[in-house]
Amino acid sequence: MVSAWETWVRRLVTRRPGVPAPAVAEATDPAGTRLVGAPEPVSRLLVVRPDTVALLTAAGTDPQLRRPGDLLVPPLLSPGAPPVTARAVSTAAVDLDVTVTDLLTFDGHAVDRAVLGVLVQLDDRDWYAELLELAAGHADDLEEYLLAAVHRELTTAVRGAVRMNRLADLQRLTLAAVLQDRWLPARLGAGTLRCLRTRVQRVRWPGEDEPTVPVRPPPAPAAPEPPPQPTGPDQSVPAGST
Structure with missing residues (x-):
């Protein structure tokens, strides 16, 4: 759940869309350019992607960084080690x-x-x-x-x-x-x-109004159809008459 503080920050400082969020492995976040990617548990072998560093956190230890190309090893292969979470931090502009x-x-x-x-x-x-x-x-x-x-x-x-x-x-x-x-x-x-x-x-600047979106005027109402005219006796000319 996004807190009110996070909502306020994102309203005043926004990231330009167009570049995927950084990720440690191949998974990407479609939210746009980000400084820090979503947290990912190191539950399998991961390779740090180019233009990022991986920030590793685990309970009871100081944060650590890994360079692009470094291999992240899950703690399953290190008995007794606490679970590790990786966040990719963008090193690109x-x-x-x-x-x-x-x-x-x-x-x-x-x-x-x-x-x-x-x-x-x-x-x-x-x-x-x-x-x-x-x-x-x-x-x-x-x-x-x-x-x-x-x-x-x-x-x-x-x-x-x-x-x-x-x-x-x-x-x-x-x-x-x-x-x-x-x-x-x-x-x-x-x-x-x-x-x-x-x-x-x-x-x-002072005196400038907030830009507005022009509103297209509603279409003019259609002209009413003329009422039907009364018809008299049939005045058509029989075929062949002159």
Whole structure:
């Protein structure tokens, strides 16, 4: 069951569709591009797929990582070992859409929202040390935790940039140029993700209405058929008459 917190996170930070979720073996998740795949019990021999690392968790042990091509051996072949769960974490670049709301300019104008497109990639410094540290406390909700951290960090950056500028300057320079100046963090997701690219996709400025879908007017009613005319005596000309 999806919690209210997970629903809130997924509404504000969404993944671009089109690329299967990472999986340790051949099974794929059709939910779209993901940072972390669904948990899979290591109950058979598995091979870590390209562009992923496998995060292994078991009761009473620290999380471990395996590289692409590594073989995962089920604990059935290791007597006394606890059950192991694997989660594939994408090492490829992943596109996220982040919605930031409730912005206020330096001169007191409320900006309803800004939507940013962010390209992130797992940071491999020190063999993914930040990821392992984070997984120690958030293995079960790792992706939701990362997405919430990305949203929190970008919200802080965008709100700070808007708060320090007047509305006219933001519209003249564009929010994208202001953010690129010094506001965007180089790493996101509590330090686990490198920010490769950020672009402002749309901003709803003061006075702009929510876009609406045009409604086609209903068709005009059909004209009523004329009433039947009364008929008189048969005035047809008999065949052969002149």
